[in-house]
Amino acid sequence: MLELNVGNISVQRIIEAEGPVFLPEKFFPAATAEAMAPHLHWLQPKALDPETGMLILPFQSYLLRTAHHTILIDTCIGCGKNVPHRAAWSNRTDQTWLNNLRAAGVQPEEIDYVFCTHLHVDHCGWNTTFVDGAWVPTFPNATYIFAKEEYAAAEAGNTPIFQESVLPVMEAGKAKLVAGDFALDDQVWLEPTPGHTVGHVAVHMASNGERAVMCGDLIHSPVQCAHPDWGPFVDIDSELAYQTRRNFMAGSAESGRLVLTGHFPSPSMGHFVAEGDAFRFDYLED
Numbered sequence: 110m111l112e113l114n115v116g117n118i119s120v121q122r123i124i125e126a127e128g129p130v131f132l133p134e135k136f137f138p139a140a141t142a143e144a145m146a147p148h149l150h151w152l153q154p155k156a157l158d159p160e161t162g163m164l165i166l167p168f169q170s171y172l173l174r175t176a177h178h179t180i181l182i183d184t185c186i187g188c189g190k191n192v193p194h195r196a197a198w199s200n201r202t203d204q205t206w207l208n209n210l211r212a213a214g215v216q217p218e219e220i221d222y223v224f225c226t227h228l229h230v231d232h233c234g235w236n237t238t239f240v241d242g243a244w245v246p247t248f249p250n251a252t253y254i255f256a257k258e259e260y261a262a263a264e265a266g267n268t269p270i271f272q273e274s275v276l277p278v279m280e281a282g283k284a285k286l287v288a289g290d291f292a293l294d295d296q297v298w299l300e301p302t303p304g305h306t307v308g309h310v311a312v313h314m315a316s317n318g319e320r321a322v323m324c325g326d327l328i329h330s331p332v333q334c335a336h337p338d339w340g341p342f343v344d345i346d347s348e349l350a351y352q353t354r355r356n357f358m359a360g361s362a363e364s365g366r367l368v369l370t371g372h373f374p375s376p377s378m379g380h381f382v383a384e385g386d387a388f389r390f391d392y393l394e395d
């Protein structure tokens with residue numbers, strides 16, 4: 110499933126890629142073969158590839174069309190970027206993501222807000238495109254919403270990712286730095302969900318009594334439903350990330366709100382349900 114409605118907000122997944130990416134024990138230090146054994150039967154084949162033994166992750170954006178706005182949440186990996194820690198994401202030439210956006214009926218010029226849940230490369234890569242020797246905003250008419258704390262940390266880090274995918278947006282006057290609980294209007298607002306990064310946010314949406322939330326990277330794989338304490342090596346503050354993850358799943362289970370995940374395998378969307386002292390994830394039907 111790629112598309113649904115939350116009240117009168119249309120929500121559509123724009124996928125860049127999906128496939129086996131990380132070995133569980135490499136991504137989650139706690140996920141030893143012994144610890145993973147009881148979960149293989151329910152993770153395979155959707156979330157864990159039986160052939161390679163790797164976790165299957167999509168890289169995707171969510172396109173929202175509300176009565177007032179056309180909004181992108183996260184912008185995947187992008188093309189031509191310099192990603193020192195991950196060769197496979199460096200200097201990509203694959204236009205799949207942009208083609209998928211256009212196939213959804215939206216031209217880059219029509220996006221009026223871009224939200225980044227955080228400023229890791231797989232969430233801000235298409236923020237910019239290389240044109241005539243310079244990085245320029247891919248969405249020329251959009252305001253890019255960054256959480257203040259997230260921007261400050263990225264600026265201090267000053268990695269190639271910041272220089273190529275974030276700073277040019279600021280220099281073009283297209284960035285708006287906001288508090289972690291910023292509300293765009295009564296349909297779309299942010300919630301601070303720190304831990305994976307310092308200024309990580311989730312993006313909530315509501316319309317006609319229906320609720321959904323895009324959770325970014327506060328959780329990466331359904332195996333963390335059974336083990337909320339399993340944090341990926343990429344979390345900047347493991348303990349805080351754990352608290353955020355557990356609270357988020359508990360809040361979602363309690364409210365019954367739909368969750369749009371960044372990296373759970375397709376269809377990526379569903380509901381957290383409390384199960385003992387942990388959770389499970391009920392996917393929407395494909």
Ligand SMILES: [Zn+2]
Binds near residue numbers: 231
């Ligand atoms: Zn990510």
